[in-house]
Amino acid sequence: MGTLMCGIVAARVDGGAAPYLLRALTLLEYRGYDSAGVAIVTEDASTAVIRSVGRVGGLTTDVAAWSGAPLTGLGIGHTRWATHGAVTTGNAHPHRDCTGRISVAHNGIIENHRALRQELEADGHAFASDVDSEVVCHLIEDHLESSGDLLRSVHAATRRLEGSWALVVTDADTGRLVAAAHHSPLIVASSAIGDFVTSDIGAIADWVDEYRTLVDGDIVELADELVWTRDGQRTAAPQAALCPFTSAALERGSHADYMAKEIDEQPAIAARILDDLVPHIADGSLWRSLEAPAFERIAVLGCGTSLNAGRVIARAFGALGGIPTVSVVASEASETILDPGTLILALSQSGETADILRALDQLEPVSAGLVAVTNNPASSVARRAASVVDCNAGPEIGVAATKTFVAQVITGVAVAVSALVATGRIDRSRAADLTDDLRRLPDLLAQALEVSKGVVPGIVDEVLDRSGFIFLGRGPGVVFAEEGALKLKEISYRWAEHYPAGELKHGPLALVDQGTPVIVVDNGDPRLASNLSEVAARGGRVITIGGAGSTIPAVGMSMSRPLVGGMDRWGPLEAVVPLQLFARELALRLGLDVDKPRNLAKSVTVE
Known part of the structure; x- marks a missing residue:
């Protein structure tokens, strides 16, 4: 099957795409992966598919050794974290159709891939890998044969899919590039250099100032002008968001590793967060600005470190304000029954955690409302929420969360104190004392x-x-x-x-x-x-x-x-x-x- 927070990038630029793709894949390494690859259209309208098991450095060497037709400025790249199918070059992305015309990189999981594979094989398609993602190539191939149009073919193919996907697709014959998303993050960006698609803004932050986020059902062609469609209908492109940082923020500087850097950053991050929030805590204005609904109980929802942060925040609501609280392991949310008047605080540093999103499908309809606590205010969880709390930790590269835990706790506790005073559960004098304590956290850290x-x-x-x-x-x-x-x-x-x-x-x-x-x-x-x-x-x-x-x-x-x-x-x-x-x-x-x-x-x- 597909991928576990793999990395996607696509480039449509003047000159050669390879340097951009390889640089972006290097910046995506922190997400975890076991193989990497690129598919770059060549000047003879074929595609160079170069894949490697191991680090992007090995892939870079292989791309440099390419001796075929010259590479153009159109290509896609991927880092794969295997969930099904061995870690082999054949199972690495990107994948191709039978003709070699269509190349696809995919994040997510195609739940009905077995049935689709059987159908496609019965129709004569030959598969070259064990992964679910390859069915997308052959579905597009089938539809392209009848429609002759890549955008319509991607739309038709995705209508057959069940599960989640972020897709980038190239057509070597026409030099077209299409992206599609459903339950998996993907953004597009344009600049003077060219057009880019990626699953993480940090991968392309060197080259763009703003970006647009695909929502479920969006399919976009990156051409001289963006062709944006939603659920099969042409629509205006969404408003662009400013790039939150440059790729320099992803460098580790003089530190031996990113984990050391991110641990060391915690006092400064705490100070920055509190500088922003402290003036709005004790008077309740921080809570009121969220426009969250009234509540009688709090449920914190998360996984791993984010769940631990949520439990600290829940304790603040309970110990300081007497609010009944419950913590919910997102992957077990189907067993949870929320009491009336329960407000959900959903914590996810990425805002893209699948277990959180599926849990919200089950819990949100019976809750008093949803507040997202995330380090990515443009994420899927944030888009689901009525109110969003930005943890403002900056990019975190180390897989084991450190500074995002501290940022989530400080932000969440500040929100809790503000909520308690805004709803009359504590008075302003008490809230002021609590705020004074929060001010001490940078020194304590x-x-x-x-x-x-x-x-x-x-x-x-x-x-x-x-x-x-x-x-x-x-x-x-x-x-x-x-x-x-x-x-x-x-x-x-x-x-x-x-x-x-x-x-x-x-x-x-x-x-x-x-x-x-x-x-x-x-x-x-x-x-x-x-x-x-x-x-x-x-x-x-x-x-x-x-x-x-x-x-x-x-x-x-x-x-x-x-x-x-x-x-x-x-x-x-x-x-x-x-x-x-x-x-x-x-x-x-x-x-x-x-x-x-x-x-x-x-x-x-x-x-």
Whole structure:
């Protein structure tokens, strides 16, 4: 089957398309992939399809070695993350039809591909791969034979498809380029250089100032003028959005890896977010600006790190305002029944997470409304929502989320405080105290960075040979323990589990023996002492992240002035910094790529 947040790019430029395609594919590497390829129309109206298993660097070498007809300025490229079909050159994108005239790159999944393949093979089509995406080539081939028009043929072919797709299609005979989207992100952009299509604006940010987003059912031909169609009818192109950053923001600079860069950026990101939001929190204007509906309950919806961030935000609503809350694992949303008056906060750093979008199909019709909390305000989740909260973290390249977690939490908690004062659940004086606490977060994060960088490497030395780790917390510390365990699993591939510390004696204590690393998020809960005694008595290696006297004294309690507003009620956010650094340091010592962990992609656009 198709693809898991693979990368798509297409170019229609003067001169040669190859340098643009290869540069864009390099910028898309962070999304996770195992093969890459390009299909570039040649001057003799054929197509050079060059594909490679492995990194884009190998593909670049292969393109440079091309000895056929000269390459033109029209081509498409793709990075594939396999979900079905072996990682082989034959299964890599782009794919071609039987004649070699049509080339296609596809993100998403064609759910009825088996039936279509059987039908097409019965009609004499020969397939060259095991992947679902190839059926699109042959469907277009069939329709092109009768209609003679690429745009009409793509429209007819997509009407036969079930599932999700972002498609770029070239016709070598006519030099035409068409893009289509349904439940998978795709944008088009034009500039003085030429026309581009991509699944990620960062891939083409060097060459364009603005872009337009395809919505479900859009099919667009990139010609001298954009030919925009929706559900088969010609329509005006949507309003362009400004490119949010340049590709320079995707460079890692002097840092050894993107994860290090993004961890280091967290204090500055926190300060930037708060500079924007603080004036609008305590008076309720931040919430009122969202024009969200009235609510009696909050449901946070997410996956992975975004779900953890949502749980922190939910705790702020509950602990500070007495609002009943529930957290929903998006992939299990079909089992969830929402109470009347429940407002959904959907968290997705990419805004394209397939599990979130499918969950909204089930939950949104019975909810009070939907607020999207995302780092991509032009995304599919954002377009579904009545209100959008931009996390404003900037581009995040490392697959394991770090700065987007911090940005989601800060933004979400600011919204929660503003909502509570705007709806009369707390008074302005209380909201002002909470806002003062939020102002301290950049300094708290900076202190955590400084302390952790000095202490964490020595701790990793002591536990490098351990195969399993336990993370513990109490109250608001539990979700940070969960995030720490997730980070360790994602990039070090070591077993890690998290538990509320009080649950140790109900089973998990059996895992503790001599030297077992037990990482504890110590937010000052007095009950932790007895839990840690249970660990120490069985030989466990206790590593505490907390205030003064902790193994890693990185939490704000070690600073001189206590928190006055009650930020401790929803969690010690700065504790995430040593947890991130611990996971990164362990992975590096094991010789692993912390930016591109195995089996994972940056954002998951299939269920």
